[in-house]
Amino acid sequence: MSGMTMSQKILAAHAGLSEVKAGQLIEANLDLVLGNDITSPVAINEMAKFTKDGVFDKDKIALVPDHFTPNKDIKSAENCKCVREFARKNKITNYFEVGQMGIEHALLPEQGLTVPGDLIIGADSHTCTYGALGAFSTGIGSTDMAAGMATGKGWFKVPGAIKFNIIGKPSKWVSGKDVILHIIGMIGVDGALYKSMEFVGEGIKNLTMDDRFTIANMAIEAGGKNGIFPVDDIAKEYLKEHAPNKEYTVYEADADAEYDEEYTIDLSTLKSTVAFPHLPENTHTFDEIEETKIDQVFIGSCTNGRIDDLRTAAEIIKGRKVAEGIRCIVIPATQKIYLQAMEEGLIKSFVEAGAIVSTPTCGPCLGGYMGVLASKERCVSTTNRNFVGRMGAIDSEIYLASPAVAAASAITGKISQPAELGL
Numbered sequence: 001m002s003g004m005t006m007s008q009k010i011l012a013a014h015a016g017l018s019e020v021k022a023g024q025l026i027e028a029n030l031d032l033v034l035g036n037d038i039t040s041p042v043a044i045n046e047m048a049k050f051t052k053d054g055v056f057d058k059d060k061i062a063l064v065p066d067h068f069t070p071n072k073d074i075k076s077a078e079n080c081k082c083v084r085e086f087a088r089k090n091k092i093t094n095y096f097e098v099g100q101m102g103i104e105h106a107l108l109p110e111q112g113l114t115v116p117g118d119l120i121i122g123a124d125s126h127t128c129t130y131g132a133l134g135a136f137s138t139g140i141g142s143t144d145m146a147a148g149m150a151t152g153k154g155w156f157k158v159p160g161a162i163k164f165n166i167i168g169k170p171s172k173w174v175s176g177k178d179v180i181l182h183i184i185g186m187i188g189v190d191g192a193l194y195k196s197m198e199f200v201g202e203g204i205k206n207l208t209m210d211d212r213f214t215i216a217n218m219a220i221e222a223g224g225k226n227g228i229f230p231v232d233d234i235a236k237e238y239l240k241e242h243a244p245n246k247e248y249t250v251y252e253a254d255a256d257a258e259y260d261e262e263y264t265i266d267l268s269t270l271k272s273t274v275a276f277p278h279l280p281e282n283t284h285t286f287d288e289i290e291e292t293k294i295d296q297v298f299i300g301s302c303t304n305g306r307i308d309d310l311r312t313a314a315e316i317i318k319g320r321k322v323a324e325g326i327r328c329i330v331i332p333a334t335q336k337i338y339l340q341a342m343e344e345g346l347i348k349s350f351v352e353a354g355a356i357v358s359t360p361t362c363g364p365c366l367g368g369y370m371g372v373l374a375s376k377e378r379c380v381s382t383t384n385r386n387f388v389g390r391m392g393a394i395d396s397e398i399y400l401a402s403p404a405v406a407a408a409s410a411i412t413g414k415i416s417q418p419a420e421l422g423l
Contacts, residue, residue, distance in 0.1 A: 002019075002021070002256065002258060003253070003254030003255065003256035003257040003258065004019060004020065004253070004254055004257055005161040005196060005198055005253045005254075005257045005258075005259070006134070006196075006198055006228050006230070006251050006252060006253045006257075007136050007159060007161060007196035007198065007225075007226060007228055008020050008021075008022075008158055008159075008161075008196075008257075009251040009252075009253070009254075010117055010118075010119055010135070010136040010251050011026060011028055011119070011136060011156060011158055013117070013249070013251070014028035014029050014030075014031075014119040014136075015027060015028040015029075015156075016029075020158045021158060022158055022159060022160035022161075022258070023157065023158060023160070024157070024158045025155065025156070025157055025158075026155070026156050026158060027153055027154070027155055027156075028119055028153065028154060028156055029119070029152060029153055030060065030119055030120070030121060030148050030152050030153060030154050031060060031118040031119050031120060031135075032060055032061070032062060032108075032113060032114065032118060032120040032121075032122075033060065033061050033062070033120075033121055033122070033145060033148040033149050033152075034061075034062045034063075034064070034104060034108065034120065034121070034122030034123065034124065034127060034145075035061075035062075035063055035064075035083075035122065035123045035124075035142075035145050035149075036063075036064050036065060036066055036067050036104055036123070036124055037064075037065035037066065037067050037068060037069060037076065037079050037080050037083055038067045038068070038079065039123035039124060039142045039145065040063055040065075040079075040082070040083045040086070040123065040142075040145070041079045041082040041083060042123075042142035042143075042146075043123060043142040043143070043145040043146040043149065044082055044083070044086045044146070046142065046143050046146035047146045047149060047150055050146070050150050052150050052151070054090055054150075055090045055092070055149045055150065056148075056149065056150060056151055056152035057152060058090055058091045058092050058093055059093045059094070060152065061090075061092050061093075061094065061149055062092075062094040062095075062096075062104070062108060062113055063083050063086070063087050063092055063094070063095045063096070064096045064101060064102075064103075064104035064107060064108075065079075065080045065083055065084075065096070065097075065098070065101060066096075066101055066102065066103050066104050066107075066360070066361060066362050067361070067362040067363075067366065067368060068080075068361075068362075068363075068368050068369065069098055069101060069361060070098055070359065070361070072363075072368060072369040083095075084097070094111070094113060099335070100335065101335070101360060102333055102334025102335055102336070102337070102360045103300075103301065103302045103305060103333040103334065103360055103361070103362055104122070104124060104302065105124075105126050105127070105129040105130075105213070105217060105302035106213070106302055106305060106306055106333035106334050106337065107333070107334050108130065109129075109130060109132075109133060109213065109238075109242060110242055110334055110336055110337075111242070112239075112242045112243030112244070112245075112246055113243075114130040114133055114135055114137065115133060115135065115239060115243050115246050115247075115248035116133055116134035116135060116231045116235070116239070116248040116249060116250050116251070117134065117135065117248050117249030117250060117251055118130070118135040118136070118137070118248070119135070119136050119137075119154075120135055120136070120137035120138075121137070121138060121139075121140045121144065121145065121148055121154050122137065122138075122139055122140065122145075123139070123140060123141065123142050123144075123145040124139055125139035125220045126139065126217050126218075126220060126302050126303075126384065127139040127140075128216055128217065128219045128220050128224065128225075128226045128227050129213055129216050129217040129302065130216070131216040131219065131226050131227040131228035131229060132209065132212035132213045132215070132216040132217075132227075132229050132235075133229070133231070133235055133238070133239070134228065134229060134230060134231035134235060134250060134251065135228075136226055136228065137226060138225055138226045139220060140154065157194070159194055159195050159196045159225040159226070160194075160195050160196070160258075160259075160260045161195055161196040161197075161198050161257070161258075161259050161260065162187075162191075162192050162195050162196070162197055162198065162259060162260055162261045162262070162263070163198050163200060163259040163261070163262040163263070164183065164197060164198065164199045164200070164201075164262075164263050164264075164265055165200055165201040165262065165263065165264045165265065166179075166199055166200065166201040166202075166203035166204050166207070166265050166267065167201050167202060167203040167264060167265070167266050167267065168203050168206070168266040168267040168268035168269070169203065169206040169267055169268055170206060170207075170267040170268065170270060171268070171270075172418075173272060173312075173402070173404040173405075173417065173418045173419075173423070174267070174270050174271065174272060174402075175211055175214070175308075175309075175312065175402045175403070175404065176207060176208075176210065176211030176212060176213070176214035176215045177214050177273075177303070177304055177382065177400075177401070177402035177403070178270050178271070178272055178273045178402050179207070179211070179215055179265065179267065179270060180214060180215045180217075180218040180219075180221075181218075181273040181274070181275050181280065181283050181400065181401075182265070182270055182273050182283065183215075183222065183263075183265065184218065184221055184222045184275070184280045184281050184283065185273065185275070185281055185282075185283030186263070187222055187263070188222070188223075188281045189221060189222060189223060189279055189280060189281045190222075190223040191222050191223060191281075192219065192222040192223050192224040192225075193223035193224075194223065194224075194225050195223075195224055195225060195260060196224065196225055196226050196227075196228060197219045197222065197224040197226070197227040197228070198227075198228055198253065198259070199212075199215065199227065199228065199229050199230075200230060200253070201264075201265075203265070203266075203267050204229065204230065204232065205232065205233075205234065206267060207234075207267075208234070208308055209234060209235065209238045210306040210307070210308035210309065211308070212229050212235075213306065214303055214304060214306075215227060215229075216228070216229065217302060217303050217384060218280070218303060218384050220384075221280040221384055221385065222280075222281075230252065231250045271285040271286065271287075272285065272286055272401075272402060272404065272405050272417045272418075273285055273401075273402075274286075274289065274380075274399050274400065274401045274405060274415060275386055275399065275400035275401075276386075276399060277386055277388075277397040277398060277399070278386055278387055278388045278397075278398075279386065279387070280384070280385065280386060280400060282386075286417050286419075289415055291414055291415075292378070292399070292414055292415040293378070293413060293414045294326065294378040294379065294380050294399070294409060294413065294414060294415060295325070295326065295327065295373070295377040295378050295379065296326065296327045296328070296329070296371060296373065296377060296378070296379040296380075297322075297326060297327070297328045297329070297355075297379065297380045297381070297406050297407075297409055297410040298329045298331075298364050298365075298371055298379060298380075298381040298382065298383065298391075298406070299313050299328070299329070299330045299331070299382050299403050299406050299407065300329070300330060300331030300332070300333065300358075300363075300364075300365070300382065300383075301331070301333070301362065301365045301381075301382060301383040301384065302333065302362070302365075302384070303382060303383055303384045304382035304383070304402070304403050305331055305332055305333030305334075305337065305360075305382075306333055306337060307337050307340050307341065309382065309403040310330070310332060310337065310341045310346050310403070311344070311346060312402075312403045312404050312407070313330065313346075313350075313403040313404070313406065313407040314341075314344075314345075314346040314349040314350060314407075315407075316404060316407035316408055316411070316418055316421065316423060317349055317350060317353045317355065317407050317410065317411065318349040318353070319349075319353075320353055320411045320421070321353055321354055321411070322353050322354035322355055322410050322411065323410065323411060323412055323413030324413070325413065326410055326413050327356075327371070328350075328353070328354065328355035328356070328410040329355065329356055329358065329364060329370065329371045330350050330355050330356065330357045330358070331357070331358045331359075331360065331361060331363065331364075331370070332357070332360055333360055334360050335360060337360075338359070338360060341357075353410075353411075355410065358370055364381075364383075364391060365381070365383040365384070365385075365390075365391070366385075366390065366391070367389065367390055367391045367392045371391070372391065372392040373391045373392030373393055373396035373398075374392065374393055374396065375393040375395050375396065376393070376395055376396065376397075377392070377393065377396045377397070378396070378397045378398075378399065379391055379396070379397070379398050379399065380399045380401050380405065380406050380409040380410075380415055381398050381399065381400060381401070381406070382400075382401065382402065382403050382406050383398075383400065384400070385398075385400075386398035386399065386400050399415060401415075404417070404418050405417055405418075408420060408421055408423075
């Protein structure tokens with residue numbers, strides 16, 4: 001019997017098998033099925049065609065209307081109504097109405113719904129976020145979500161794996177966003193196609209939980225099936241706070257687990273990194289960036305709307321002013337983060353600097369609302385995708401960056417790093 005990776009062990013356990021191999025097709029039991037206001041209505045309509053009525057387990061489904069809520073138009077209002085009525089009819093425990101709602105991938109770990117060893121599917125490509133806590137989580141289509149909600153099972157092709165050995169300690173303004181942008185720049189947007197990105201190594205202790213969520217979140221941007229971290233003391237502390245009563249299983253890769261490729265990432269050598277249009281792999285560090293004037297800065301999203309991100313941005317923005325002609329939009333990822341940012345005075349710093357702070361929503365990340373770009377406008381964004389037309393006009397440009405770079409850029413009016421402000 002050959003060794004298994006962390007992801008393969010979780011899949012084997014949920015399929016009731018002693019071992020699985022890369023490429024194998026399995027049916028596995030699900031711990032959580034997630035959907036949002038865009039993808040859930042499609043799944044709900046599919047479920048209406050099934051002979052089975054109702055859901056497999058009202059406690060193991062999470063419905064989070066976060067993309068276009070508070071509703072931006074009639075269509076989004078109808079979508080949310082569809083989800084709301086379905087949740088009510090099926091007595092879904094984890095339905096998050098406006099007021100409790102946050103961006104799904106920040107909200108679920110915060111609510112203690114994602115724990116190590118879980119098998120989680122979500123009708124949203126960034127469901128891979130929960131690998132930060134040692135879960136196997138991956139994005140699926142709405143039809144698979146419908147089947148998952150009805151049966152509690154999902155089909156998987158067992159992924160092969162790439163091992164990323166993380167060593168060293170990052171410098172002051174380098175964060176998880178820089179780590180994952182560096183990796184995507186190195187291996188490309190299809191570098192981990194349908195593979196598990198497994199992060200290991202002594203350097204992981206120098207990455208906060210928020211860093212890890214960001215890295216796992218963008219595994220999909222390298223084509224990954226999932227991203228996953230070992231469950232160390234930092235993760236256990238997080239779980240003690242957010243999921244104190246939930247039991248979980250910690251899986252570790254076998255010493256002889258097979259990896260298709262291995263890379264070593266030395267955090268101490270990484271610099272602030274920006275992904276230029278129109279792919280996350282088009283990365284540059286500041287020694288190669290010419291002066292690039294911008295129109296908008298967006299700090300938020302399921303990638304970088306957490307408290308660490310807001311603290312970093314506020315540290316740079318506090319006591320300064322957003323450059324003339326620049327729109328700076330800050331969106332905390334959940335109500336709890338919003339409240340914490342308020343209590344810590346971060347929101348005050350943003351507003352006094354001339355930024356706006358909005359209720360939790362995905363909004364501008366996918367060109368929905370709250371910051372859509374006009375023709376030829378440029379945005380420095382802490383989001384995860386900079387595809388053509390992603391945030392608005394087809395000829396607008398998105399530069400993906402960390403909260404530190406986004407905040408510095410808001411102050412200077414061009415793509416900048418904190419060093420340019422003497423920080």
